[in-house]
Amino acid sequence: MADVYVLIFAPGGATAKAALEPLGAGRGLAQALNAKLVGVVVGAGADAAVEAVRRRADAVVHVSGDALQSYDVDAFTAAAQQALEGRDARVVLALADSIGREVAPRLAARLGGSPLTEISDVAVEDGRPVFSRPVFGGKAVAKLVGRRDPVVATVKAGAFEAPAEGQAEAAVETLTAAAVEPSVEVLGREAAPQTGVPLDAAPVVVSGGRGVGGPEPFQNELKQLADLLGGAVGASLAAVDAGWVPQSYQVGQTGTAVAPTVYIAVGISGASQHLAGISGAKHVVAINKDKEAPIFRVAEVGLVGEWKPIVDALVKALQAGK
């Protein structure tokens, strides 16, 4: 019977915060298709990931080996292909993070399947898996069906919840990754300076837009608020284009997609391209002096007014509560 596979990438054992979320999409699909949910963990030293997947899937395949100590697109694509070879996969899902976005389409090509990207929902209609993905910056939703199996799809972070942990009953099959000649030689790796919580893993994101008026609030008020909430500072494209913050701060369609519990938009109008990056946020709070600003259509809590006194009051209240 054709089964549902979920890839979990764990170079050197490290996984993305949202790595288990595609298992939630996979579980629903497997149930509707009366199929098995198989977790495929790709990475060396990934015992913790294997254990986490064992508690949520019906079976686990773990591909390990020296080549999977750190991420390399050729090695990880080949290892995923090795894990799926000879198996009857109908659907293969992977998180739409930097690794999933590189590996999934290559894997679809190698398996002769259908690549789909950034899916946010999936259902079974007339026995066929139907995938939804936001298009036109989130203004519309496309419904897609793969013409060739397996469908290899990346799953938007925040679109699904990881299944609840069960008993570790799934059998684990371990494979050793075959040697692969990398097509690119890595001359060196330099870690980017990391200040605070990374944007795509932050439980709270405080983003500033053109309305905050300059670079200083990102260093002062917005940072202070984010720090008090254990979160990260983000920005709209307008703030990045103005040179107030580096591009790494940008949230949206062409920036980082975030999935925090709380997203606080300060002086951001709420253009569709910005909203495309926050669809995974559980709660949106907007601070804007224009009560007609589109951001209020997606905000659960809207504060209409000048941003500075509002943010100062929030900071003061949080400091008093500490």
Ligand SMILES: Cc1cc2nc3c(=O)[nH]c(=O)nc-3n(C[C@H](O)[C@H](O)[C@H](O)COP(=O)(O)OP(=O)(O)OC[C@H]3O[C@@H](n4cnc5c(N)ncnc54)[C@H](O)[C@@H]3O)c2cc1C
């Ligand atoms: C192909 C493409 C891709 C794009 N990708 C992205 C993307 O990834 N991310 C992104 O953000 N944008 C993206 N954009 C740009 C997007 O369309 C908007 O131009 C941008 O998001 C606007 O940024 P903003 O909300 O900060 O600025 P504005 O739209 O200028 O909004 C500023 C807001 O601040 C409010 N304001 C002003 N002063 C104050 C004050 N003192 N107190 C409180 N509120 C105040 C105003 O009422 C206004 O609503 C993209 C555009 C295109 C065409």
